Amino acid sequence: MIHVRELTKSYADLRRGSFVAVDSISFDAAPGQIYGLLGPNGAGKTTALRILSTMLQPTSGTATINGYDVLTQPALVRRQIGYVSMNTAVYDRMTAWEMVEYFGRLYGIEAENLCERMETIFERLQMNEIRNLLGAKMSTGMKQKVSIARAIVHDPPVLIFDEATSGLDVLVARALLKTVMELREQGKCIVFSTHIMREVERLCDRIAILHRGHILAEGTLSELAERHNESDLEELFFRLISEHDEKQHGLLATVL
Amino acid sequence: MKWANVKWIYLREVRDQLRDRRTLFTIAVLPVLLYPLLGMTFLQVAQFSREHTTPVLVLGANSLPETPRLLHEQKFDTNFASERDAKLLELTIESGLPERVALEDLPAWAEQQIQEGTYDAVIYFPDEFAQKLNDFRARMQQEHSADEAARPETAEEAIPEPELFVNTANDKSRMARDRVDSVLSRWRDSIVVDNLRDRRIPSVATKPFKVVSTDVARERSRRAAVWSKILPFIVLIWALTGAFYPAIDLCAGEKERGTLETLLCSPAERSEIAWGKLLTIMTFSMATSVLNLLSMGMTGAFVVSRIAMLGGDATTKLAIGTPPATAVFWLLLALLPLSALFSAVSLAIAAFAKSSKEGQYYLMPVLMITLPLMMLPMMPTTELDLGMSLIPVAGVMLLLQSLIEGQYLEVARYILPVMGVTLLCCLLAMRWAIDQFNKESVLFRESEQWGLGIWLRSMVRDRRETPSLAAALMCGVLLLLIRFFASFMFAMPTTWEGFAMSTVISLVAFIAVPAIMMSMLLARSPTKTLLLRSARLDATAMAALLALTLHPANVAMGVLVQKVYPYSTDILEQLKAFESVINGAPNLWVLLLVLAVTPAICEEIAFRGFILSGMRHMGHKWVAILVTSVFFGAAHMILQQSLTACVVGMVLGYLAVQTGSLLPSIAYHLTHNSLSMVMAICVPKLIEAYPGLSFLFSDGETGTLYQWPAIAVGAVLALGILNWFRNLPYEHTKEESLQEALDHQSAGLPVKS
Incomplete structure (x- = not known):
């Protein structure tokens, strides 16, 4: 469903020259699977997911979603995905219903079908109380629900969640994770990025540990535990990151 | 590009703007309040200048001649002052100089009185003013009867000189000068007439010829000429302002609020987003302009009618009155392409700006470029010709002037180049705006420390195969x-x-x-x-x-x-x-x-x-x-x-x-x-x-x-x-x-x- 090959993104930077945010990463995610991207802040998770959602163009490498290329067929890719990120806000001056309806319209869904589908979604996400509430008056949790409703209104085969639980309290975060699991049950292919180990452990079928633009390890939780001889994910994560940093410093030391 | 998506984006943006109090204030409330407020202030000023009483001190009243009589019952005689002036000029009359004030100290004393606000003007008739007037008259008589050779030159010093002290830096005092001046000059004219009568010369002798000025312009075209210069300018300024602020809110504002990324990950294409936003901006640009025009027109008509009611001749003096209906029609028609152009330019600039604050900084440069283009057609020597018609904005304004003045032949000659250039500019600006929406460096621009040295170094260091x-x-x-x-x-x-x-x-x-x-x-x-x-x-x-x-x-x-x-x-x-x-x-x-x-x-x-x-x-x-x-x-x-x-x-x-x-x-x-x-x-x-x-x-x-x-x-x-x-x-x-x-x-x- 999602195939990422040697994906690289570098930015021009006045001081440092070019800055590589994502460095030649490759992974695959299948339907009915939650693929976790685990990494500290600045690891390149958001950049990678922005490329998958066609908001950024890769410098090199390819990524296809449901067979469509993110670089050359962005409009088609966007029809295949629902994207929820800490950067995708809801409109302040629109109610929950209006906002979801608006995006449904942009996906070209007929008015009748759209209404039916929205009723189901609002029911499932328990959003009926906030149906007529303006975005400006919503709590963070309510806004997140609206974002999810907006992302699934067109029933896309692929869903991308970028740090979707950041800033949410435990109850709301838990509800969100439950929704994500339900979406997996429906056979969606889900990419879920986070820096919280517990979420990955509870949710993800496969994970990639991302650090400074590189994938340090990739596989199912048990595969990783076996390969690195470490059953605790947090320990594994720290070990991989510090090993990588030491290696980098070592290399730099030989250069200097 | 799907027009259905453009429509949904347009409808959402318009609704969003209408729910925003700031936008509503700028496009609707401000014009509705602004012009009546200005009009009221104008009326107040007019009323003030009409009804304000002017305290004037007349010194040396004893020296005034018996005839023609200047003062009558503590007022200027109504032969020389209109009834209103006579009423509003409150005279304090002293027979000679004030006590303990010598003649040489009079200017300083008068200055002080005006400064303190006791009087708005002081007139001083010197001693023997009436005597001197009589002497002057006698001497003229003499000159008239004497031989050509023996005629003495009338010495300048023989002419009596009353003094008027005013402070032109003070509005009230300036008004006092105008009123007193007009009374004194009528009084002087009357003395001239008397003098001439004494010498049996008819009073018409002072007017050997009279210029008869006939304005060949019909009233309608006179009004059109005035409006054709004023209206387009006002309408365009508002069209630009009305485009700029919504544009900033729709692009830079959305970037700040994080909703632009939400929209960008929807299936709407960048061009659809740009068009939807452009149409919204155009709607608000035109609405602002039209509302301003309406409010200004209504206030203007009201003010003119009030001034006419007060007895002034403002309408004839200003040669205005309400603009002809055809002028308004042509104006609205020309507003369409120009507001499209302004909207597209504003959209591109606003899409480039990272924040609303940054967007506002760009308004000044835009005005600096647009204003000369709008001022150019207002210059008296500028006329619609092929060269002018190829200049964006200025061409449309000149075309509009010709339309309002009813010169349809000129219009027919230049409408194609003018519209062609405007359309081309619109398309280029739109292309630029869409490009801005396609550039990730613009959409996800982070603030970066910029220095000329660092930039030049980075250009050499990060150079690619081609520049x-x-x-x-x-x-x-x-x-x-x-x-x-x-x-x-x-x-x-x-x-x-x-x-x-x-x-x-x-x-x-x-x-x-x-x-x-x-x-x-x-x-x-x-x-x-x-x-x-x-x-x-x-x-x-x-x-x-x-x-x-x-x-x-x-x-x-x-x-x-x-x-x-x-x-x-x-x-x-x-x-x-x-x-x-x-x-x-x-x-x-x-x-x-x-x-x-x-x-x-x-x-x-x-x-x-x-x-x-x-x-x-x-x-x-x-x-x-x-x-x-x-x-x-x-x-x-x-x-x-x-x-x-x-x-x-x-x-x-x-x-x-x-x-x-x-x-x-x-x-x-x-x-x-x-x-x-x-x-x-x-x-x-x-x-x-x-x-x-x-x-x-x-x-x-x-x-x-x-x-x-x-x-x-x-x-x-x-x-x-x-x-x-x-x-x-x-x-x-x-x-x-x-x-x-x-x-x-x-x-x-x-x-x-």
Whole structure:
């Protein structure tokens, strides 16, 4: 469903020259699977997911979603995905219903079908109380629900969640994770990025540990535990990151 | 592009703006309140000046003559003051000077009284004023009866001088001066009449003739003339302001609030988003303008009627009154294209801005560029002609003026160029706006510390095979600046040797060398940048042939440009000097070396080499060619030459892109310049020798021209050759390939619901 090959993104930077945010990463995610991207802040998770959602163009490498290329067929890719990120806000001056309806319209869904589908979604996400509430008056949790409703209104085969639980309290975060699991049950292919180990452990079928633009390890939780001889994910994560940093410093030391 | 999506985006944005109190305040509340408030203030001022009483001190009333009587019952006599003035001028009358004030201290004392506000004006009639008046009258009598020879000159000092003290820096005092002045001058006129009557001269003697002024303008056209200058300006200023603020909220504001990313990950295409937002901005721009117009019109009508009611003659004085209905109709019609243009420009700027605050900074530069274009048509000497009609904004305003004044013939003549230019500007601005939405560097711009040193260093360090867009722009601007300053520093040489030397040096040193140096510094592959690779021989030959076949059309275009924008006398003199210098050339070959070979090589290296290679990173080959040609045209300094050079530049750029080599462009440039030289120097002699050639050439006012059949045949052949170039496989840049792929991605999929 999602195939990422040697994906690289570098930015021009006045001081440092070019800055590589994502460095030649490759992974695959299948339907009915939650693929976790685990990494500290600045690891390149958001950049990678922005490329998958066609908001950024890769410098090199390819990524296809449901067979469509993110670089050359962005409009088609966007029809295949629902994207929820800490950067995708809801409109302040629109109610929950209006906002979801608006995006449904942009996906070209007929008015009748759209209404039916929205009723189901609002029911499932328990959003009926906030149906007529303006975005400006919503709590963070309510806004997140609206974002999810907006992302699934067109029933896309692929869903991308970028740090979707950041800033949410435990109850709301838990509800969100439950929704994500339900979406997996429906056979969606889900990419879920986070820096919280517990979420990955509870949710993800496969994970990639991302650090400074590189994938340090990739596989199912048990595969990783076996390969690195470490059953605790947090320990594994720290070990991989510090090993990588030491290696980098070592290399730099030989250069200097 | 799906118009349904544009519609949904438009509807959402309009609703969103209408729910925003700030927008509503700017577009609806402000105009509705502003004009009545201004009108009320104006009325208050008018009322004040009408009803404010003016305390005036009259000193030396005892010296006033009995007749004609100036004062009557503590007031000015109503023979000399209108009833209102007599009522409003509150007089304090003293028979002589105030106590303990000497005559020489009077000015200082009067100044103090006015400063303290006790009086607004002080009039002093000196001692024996009446006596002096009588003396003056007697002396005139004497002069009248005396012989011509014995007539004494009336001494200046014999004329009595009452003094009026006022403070013109004080509004009330100035008003007092006007009122007292008018009373005193009427009183003086009456004394003159009395004097004349004494000498039995009829009073009409003071008016030996009377100017009868008749305004031939009908009342309606007089009103139209005033409104045609004021209305477009006001409407356009509001159209611009009304576009700018919603644009900032719709783009920079959405970036700040994080909702732009939400919209960008929806299936709506960037162009659909841009169009939806553009239409919203246009709606608000027009609404602001119309509301301002309505509010201003209604307040204006009310104020004028009130002033008329107060008894003033403001309507006739100001020659206004309500604008004619047709004026308003034409105005609304012209508002459409202009508000589209302003909206597109505002949209592009607002899309570029990172935050609302940054967006607001850009308003001033936009106004600085637009205001002169709006002021130009208001200047008394500016008239609608072909040249003016090609200037954006100014052309539409002039067209509008003609429409309001009812000069429909003029309008019919220029409507096509005006609308063409406006439409072109709209499309370019829209293209720019859509490009902004496509650029990730614009959409996800982080603030970065910027310094000229760091930037220049990064340009060298991060250089790619061919120069970046920024490097190309920098080169273009640099060449123009060098050219501009060099034209001031070096005077036009008067001898052929001096001319040849300065031309070759300036082309090599100021055009070719900077471009070559920049390509070595700012590109990893200077040869690829400057397209220094061999071309197919047939392509080079075809380019030369193209120059030959297009030359008649080029010459005709030059003549047309000169008709639209005639040379100024200064330029004509320069051209004459240039001609006489050229005639000093030893032979044609040297002339061609200096004016055809050298520019062909140097200018092609700079423009089709460095600048075009950089511009092609934009991803649109035609835009790259156009921008390069604009630089090429601008480098020719003289407007008329710039316009033709710009068009020739398009062909040169096309050849460079299609062949990937500089040789065909050089061949075209060389042939083109050579033909122009040969036309100017050899063809007249040839026609003289072989009159049969006149089927090809004709003698025009501006030199030798081609005949129409030659132009037509040449153009047809040129089209064929251009088609041959079109079929050449050309090398795309990475950006151009991506753009093509994006343009060709299939339109959509069956929608799942």
